Amino acid sequence: MSDTVAIGPSDLLAVRALTASLWVSPQLTEADMADAARAGFRTIIDNRPDGEEPGQLSAAEMERLAARHGMAFAHVPVVPGKIGDADVARMADLLSRLNAPILAYCRTGARSTSLWALAQAGSMPVETILKTAANAGYDLAALRPRLELAAAIPEHVPPARAAIVIVGGGSAGLATAASLLKRDRTLDVIVIEPRTEHDYQPGWTMVGAGVFDAKETRRPEASAMPAGVRWIKSTVASFAPHDNAVTLEDGSTVGYRALVVAPGIALDWAAIDGLTDTLGRNGVTSNYSYATAPYTWELVQALKGGTALFTQPPMPIKCAGAPQKAMYLSCDHWRRHDVLNDIAVQFHNAGAVLFGVKEFVPPLMKYVDRYGIDLRFDSTLVAVDGPNRTATFREKNGEVTTSFDMFHVTPPQKAPTFVAQSPLANEAGYVDVDQATLQHVRYANVFGLGDGGSTPNAKTMAAARKQAPIVAENLLAVLAGKTPTALYDGYGSCPLTVERGKILLAEFGYGGKLLPSFPSWIIEGTKPQRLSWLLKAEALPWLYWNGMLKGREWMARPAHREPA
Numbered sequence: 403m404s405d406t407v408a409i410g411p412s413d414l415l416a417v418r419a420l421t422a423s424l425w426v427s428p429q430l431t432e433a434d435m436a437d438a439a440r441a442g443f444r445t446i447i448d449n450r451p452d453g454e455e456p457g458q459l460s461a462a463e464m465e466r467l468a469a470r471h472g473m474a475f476a477h478v479p480v481v482p483g484k485i486g487d488a489d490v491a492r493m494a495d496l497l498s499r500l501n502a503p504i505l506a507y508c509r510t511g512a513r514s515t516s517l518w519a520l521a522q523a524g525s526m527p528v529e530t531i532l533k534t535a536a537n538a539g540y541d542l543a544a545l546r547p548r549l550e551l552a553a554a555i556p557e558h559v560p561p562a563r564a565a566i567v568i569v570g571g572g573s574a575g576l577a578t579a580a581s582l583l584k585r586d587r588t589l590d591v592i593v594i595e596p597r598t599e600h601d602y603q604p605g606w607t608m609v610g611a612g613v614f615d616a617k618e619t620r621r622p623e624a625s626a627m628p629a630g631v632r633w634i635k636s637t638v639a640s641f642a643p644h645d646n647a648v649t650l651e652d653g654s655t656v657g658y659r660a661l662v663v664a665p666g667i668a669l670d671w672a673a674i675d676g677l678t679d680t681l682g683r684n685g686v687t688s689n690y691s692y693a694t695a696p697y698t699w700e701l702v703q704a705l706k707g708g709t710a711l712f713t714q715p716p717m718p719i720k721c722a723g724a725p726q727k728a729m730y731l732s733c734d735h736w737r738r739h740d741v742l743n744d745i746a747v748q749f750h751n752a753g754a755v756l757f758g759v760k761e762f763v764p765p766l767m768k769y770v771d772r773y774g775i776d777l778r779f780d781s782t783l784v785a786v787d788g789p790n791r792t793a794t795f796r797e798k799n800g801e802v803t804t805s806f807d808m809f810h811v812t813p814p815q816k817a818p819t820f821v822a823q824s825p826l827a828n829e830a831g832y833v834d835v836d837q838a839t840l841q842h843v844r845y846a847n848v849f850g851l852g853d854g855g856s857t858p859n860a861k862t863m864a865a866a867r868k869q870a871p872i873v874a875e876n877l878l879a880v881l882a883g884k885t886p887t888a889l890y891d892g893y894g895s896c897p898l899t900v901e902r903g904k905i906l907l908a909e910f911g912y913g914g915k916l917l918p919s920f921p922s923w924i925i926e927g928t929k930p931q932r933l934s935w936l937l938k939a940e941a942l943p944w945l946y947w948n949g950m951l952k953g954r955e956w957m958a959r960p961a962h963r964e965p966a
Contacts, residue, residue, distance in 0.1 A: 416428070416511075416539075417438075417505065418511065418538040418539060419538065420515065420518055420534055420535070420538055421518075421534075421636075421652060421654055422502075422503075422596075422634050422635055422636025422650055422651070422652055422654070423497075423502035423503055423504060423632075423633070423634045423635065423636070424497060424502070424503070424504050424506065424518060425443070425503060425504070425505045425506070426505070426506050426507065426511040426514040426515050426518070426538065426540075427505060427506075427507045427511050427514075428507060428508070428509060428510050428511050429450070429458060429459075429507060429508070429509055430446070430459070430464070430505075430507050431459070432459070432467060435464070435467040435468065435470075435471055435473075436471055438471070438473070438505055439471035439472060439473055442503060442598050442622060442623065442624045442635070443473060443503050443504070443505045444473055444474065444500075444501040444502060444503060444504070444624055444627075444633060445473060445474040445475070445476070445500040445501050445502070445503075445504040445505070446464065446468045446473055446474070446475050446476075446504075446505055446506075446507070447475075447476045447477075447478060447493075447496060447500075447504060447505070447506040447507070447514070448461050448464055448475070448476070448477045448478070448479070448506075448507065448508075449478055449479065449480055449493075449506055449507065449508040449513045449514045449517060450479060450507070450508045450509060450513075451479040451480075451481060452479070454509065455509070461477040461479070465477070474500055474501060476496050476500065478492050478493050478496065478517065480508075480513050480517065482512075482513060485513070485516055485517060485520065489517065490517060490520040490521055493517040493518070493520075493521050494521035497518070497521060499590070499632065500632070501627075501630075501631065501632055501633060502632050502633045502634050502635065503633065503634075503635045506518070511538075511539075511540065512540050515535050515538065515540040515542065516540075516542060516545060519531045519532075519535055519542055519545060519549060520545070520548065520549065523548075523549045526654070528546065528549045528550055530653070531549060532545075532546065532549075565589055565590040565591070565658070565659045565660065565881070566582060566589060566590065566591045566592070566658060566659065566660045566661075566662065566877065567591075567592045567594065567648060567656055567657075567658035567660075567661050567662070568591065568592065568593045568594070568661075568662040568664060569594050569638050569648065569661070569662065569663045569664065569665055570593075570594070570595060570662075570663065570664035570665045570666060570852070570854070571593050571594075571595025571597065571600070571623060571626075571627065571633070572595075572600075572664065572666050572852065573603075573852070573863050573866050573867075573946070573950065573951075574664035574666070574851050574852025574853070574854075574866035574869065574870060575593060575595065575662065575664035575852070576593065576600075576626055576627065576628060576951050577866060577867060577870035577950050577951060577953075578662050578664060578851065578869075578870040578873050578874055579591050579593055579627075579628045579631050580628040580870075580950075580951055580952055580953030581870045581871045581873075581874035581953050581955065582874045582877070582878070583628055583629075583630050583631070583953060584874075584953035584954075584955075585874060585875075585878060586878070587630060589630075590632070591630070591631050591632065592631070592632045592633075592634055592656060592658075593627065593631050593632070593633050593634070594634045594636060594637075594638055594648070594650070594656070595623060595633065595634075595635065596635060596636055596637045597623055598622065598623050598624075598635070599620050599621070599622060599623055600620070600621050600622065600623045600625070600626040601619055601620050601692055602619045602620070602943055602946055602947070603619070603720075603721075603863070604721070604863055604897075604938075604942065604943075604946075605618065605619035605943060606619060606689045606690070606691075606692065606695040607689055607724055607727045607728060607731070607899060608899075608938075608939065609689070609695040609696055609698075609699065610687075610689040610695045610696075610698035610699055610702075610728055610731070610732075610810075611698075611699060611702070611728075611731035611732070611735070611899070611902065612699040612702075612703070612735075613902070613939060616692060616695060616696050618943075619692070619943075620692065621947070626947075626951055628951065628952070628953065634650070634656065636650045636651055636652065637650065637651045637820075638650060638651075638665075638820055639651050639653075639820060640820065640823075640824060641661075641663075641820075641821075641824040641825060641826050642655075643661070643825055643826060643842075643844075643845045643848055644825075645657075646658055646659065646661075646847070648661070658847075659847065659881060660847045660848070660849070660877050660880060660881055661845075661847065661848045661849070662848075662849050662850070662851070662873060662877065663821065663826060663833045663848065663849070663850045663854065663855075664850070664851050664852040664854060664855075664866075665818045665820070665821050665833075665852075665854040666720075666818070666852060666853045666854055667718070667719075667720050667815045667816070667817065667818070667853035667854060667861060668815060668816050668817065668818045668819070669690060669691075669813045669815055670813055670814045670815060670816050671813045673813070673814045674783055674784065674785065674786060674811070674813065674814070675784060675785035675786070676785050676786040676787055676788065677786045677811060677813070679788065680786055680787075680788025680789070681694060681811070682694045682697055683788065684788030684789060684791060685701060685788075685791060685806065685807055685808050685809055686786060686788050686809045686811060687701055687808070687809070687810055687811070688810060688811045688812065688813065689724060689727075689728050689810070690720075690724070690812060690813055698728065698732075698810060701808045702731075702732045702735050702736070702808070703735070705736070705741070705745060705807060705808050706741045706744065706745075707741060707744035707745055707807075708744075708745060708746070708806075708807030708808070709745070709746045709747075709748065709804070709805060709806050709807050709808075710732065710745055710746070710747050710748070710806065710807065710808040710809075710810075711748050711750065711793055711804065711806045711808070711809045711810070712725055712726075712728060712729040712732075712747070712748070712749050712750070712810045712812075713725060713749075713750045713751075713752075713783045713810070713811055713812050714726070714749070714750070714751045714752060714753065714812050715752050715782065715783065715812055715813065715814040715815070716752045716753070716782065716814065717753065718815065718861055719812065719814075719815045719861065720815065720853050720861045720862070721860075721861065721862050721863075721896065722757075722758065722860060722861070722896065723757070723896035723897075723898045723908065724812065725749075725751075725810070725812040726749070726756075726757075726766070726898060727898060727899045728810050729747065729749055729773075729775065729810070730769055730773070730898070730899060730900045730901060731899050731901070731902060732747075732808075732810070733747060733769075733773035733775065734773075734900075734901040734902050735902070737772075737773065738902075742773065742774070743774075746776065747773060747774065747775045747776065748775070748776045748778055748804070749770075749775050749776070749777050749778065750778045750781040750782075750783060750795055751777070751778065751779050751780075751781060752780070752781065752782040752783075753779065753780075754779050754780060755779070756770070756777065757908070758860075758914065759908060759910045759914040759916075760914065761914075761916060761927075761928050762898070762906060762908045762927075762928060764928075765900075765906055765928055765929065765930065766898065766900070766906065769900045769901070769930075778795070778797070780797060780798055781795045781796070781797050781802075782795060782796045782797075783795055783811065784796050784801065786809070786811070791805055791806050791807065791809075792804065792805050792806070793806055793809060816831065817830065817831030817832045817854060818854060821833060821854055825844075826842065826845070826848065826850070828856045830856070832850075832854060832855060832856040833848075833850030833854055833855050833856055834850075834856050835849065835850040835851075835855050835856055835857060837856075837857045837858060837859075837890065837892070837912070838889045838890055839872070839876050839886040839888065839889065839890070840855065840857070840869060840872055840873050840876065840890055841876055841880070841886055846880060847877075847880055847881075849873045849876065849877055851866060851869040851870065851872075851873050852865075852866045852869065853866075855869075857869075857890070857892065858892070858912065859890075859892040859893070859894050859911065859912060860894030860895075860896060860910070861894075862894045862895055862896060863946070864893065864894055864895030864896075864909075865892075865893060865894040865895075867950050867958050868890065868893045868958050869890055870950075870955075870958075871888070871955045871958055871959065871960050872888040872889070872890050872960045875887075875888040875960055876888050887962045887963050887964070888960035888961070888962055889960065889961050889962065889963055890960075891911045891912060891915075891917065891961070892910075892911035892912030892913070892915075893909070893910075893911045893917050894909070894910060894911070895907070895908065895909045895919075896908040896909075897934060897937070897938040897942075899935070899938070900930050901930070903932060903935050904930040904931060904932060904934070904935055905930060905931065905934035905935045905937070905938055906927070906928070906929070906930050906931075906934070907925055907927045907931070907934040907937070908927060909927055919957055925937075
């Protein structure tokens, strides 16, 4: 990257990206340190000797400021024109092991850039190094002879490599990182994730029902990252499993001994003609978006009569019960406010059944009947005309266009393109893994989990919670030259919010086998219960932030088979 980001109260401090994990800048002030922390930087490196100019904050002062704002700090002081090999080696070591993103500074940023450039010699082409620096505004032409000399000695700086690289900083990726580090705090783990915000997506159903505020479901990505992880704030462009490396969007590569791929699933809003132009207005909403979940609640409160449409696209989708959850909670609100009889509710399901596990269909049908919902199976949304408030569906006998006053859309979903077009993908585009061990079927040191994996289970956060410890144990077994023995049974959980205050807690595994977590005298999964609601509304969010992302594997310890 070569973007310039202005931070600080006066917007005068230019912070420039050299790579996805390293940014450079001129001298930082006390106010800039607070802004740097808010911007997501996890480490500060000072490349100035103390006392270079009046008013310059000392390294000791900067270290105290960094600690105050939760950032690490390192001091590699160099004099302009006198950067020694020891300085370069020290900088290279810090860049390889300190938590990213890193912000390095000197008087102008030039020394920090020079240290980075010399640290890359031998692992990156000289022309690429010079071009990267030039794109950031630093002319390092005078360093060319030294860079070329260092490049002739490949062992000068080893290529970037971590023991374990995790692609994806969502729930599955971070839970796996936490589980790995819980087992061995000395592991070198890199997480590659471009987003600066981390979302608790199961909470969006509750946002759309007015139970949660959207802000309660989102925290800075830096705060969710497990301690001890190196964060590369970038996007993966491609995989080279034969070379044990991934390539980032800026062209740089990251090597690994073992790889975990947890990219999530892509929401394909554009697959529905007209949807992106009208989503979030004209009565069209979705709880699958942080931006529009609050709009769902606005529409539900405002609707007093007319037609309300809800859709479910073809599988696979994340949380297959979420389309129904939005519908049931909306109907319950309308029932409580005596307007449900004036609202025609339609559920357009691309599939042929209400729910994929037969034991939960009868109790759900009771709510369908209670709310007077018109079920339309084999009905797939193909187009939306927001201004005219019409939706077009493809059904068995052709296309049908329906008017609406409120429309909750669940978008079609697919494997991320950078995975689907890689050697790691199966025919459907998902990471091709063994459904029991989560080990890749062709590359022994690669594992996949979460919504981006090929396992035939419900794509839920509860599934990722169970999968993460399994990947952690099996990956470490592979690194130790052993056979993976931890097994995944397909567990997934779908807390179906059938009314405000009651939930049908559907828990099941491969083949629709019921896998309840609690005895039936505590929670009976096929019956709507208040306790299940309290579990979702009160306990699960806390357990997510303080348990799952911290490597605490409550009720998620892996089962094992005997090694061969």
